[in-house]
Amino acid sequence: MEGPLTQARAAADRLTGGPGARLRGQMIASPAAFSLAKDAPQPAEALAEELARRLPLEGTCFSAVEAREGYLNFTLSQGWYRSVEDAALLAEYPVQKMQYPVKLPDYPASIHPFDWRLLTLLGKGNAPGPGLAARQDEANPGWLLRYTVRRLAAFGSEATPSDGYSAAEQALLLTLAVCLDQTAGSLPHARSLLWAAEAVWRVSPQRLPPRTALAACRVLEQGLYSL
16 A cells, blocks of 8 residues: 555646656655656756646645746645554554564563664664663664653544645654555665654644644554564
8 A cells, every 4th residue: 555655746747747746845746847848849847837837736645736946846744644644543563573683691681672673774783782682772763752652642543634735744754654564574665764854853742633643643653663
C-alpha cells in the first residue's frame, strides 16, 4: 500500500504530466518544466510560471502551487496532513527478527536490544562506551525513542482529526509520512524515526492534538520494534 508521501508525489506528476516530483523541505517539487523546456521556445522558469497559473488544484492533496527557479512547488493541504494521521493509525510494520553483528555487551545495566540495533544501524554499535544502557541523552538515541513513545501514549486518543495543524505539527506529520514510506530496518528509516522523535519534542507531547499524538506514537512504536 502506498504511503501518503508516495501518493502526493504521484499526484504532482499527474498534474504536471512529467515524472520526478520529490519532497523538498515541506513542499512537493516537480521538475516537469525542465523536461517541457527541451521542446519549447520558452525557458523552464517561464514554463513553470505558466503552469503554476493554470494547474487545477481542486480535489487534489495540494492547497497551492508556485514556480521557483523552474520548479513547481506544491503546498500540501490540511487534508493531506489528516491523511498522514489516518495512514499512521492503520499502518502495520513487519517486525523483523533482529540479528546482531556482535555479542551484546555484559553491562551492569542491561542495554535494551532495540537500542543496540539502532546504534548498529547508525554505525555506532561496535564500540559503545561503558554504561550506555543507563544514559538518557544523544549517546543512546534508542532511549529517546522509547521515552517519546511512552509520553505520546499518555496523551494520544482516537479523537476527531484537527481542522488545522500548526507549522510544527505539519513538520512532525511530514516526518511521519517519510517514515511510513521507508523500509523498516534501514538506515534512512532509523534516522527518520529519530527526526520524528525530535519533532515531537519541538511541540511537546501534551500540546499535540490527541489524534496526532496517537499517530506519532504508532509510527515510532512500530518503527522501533521493526528495527
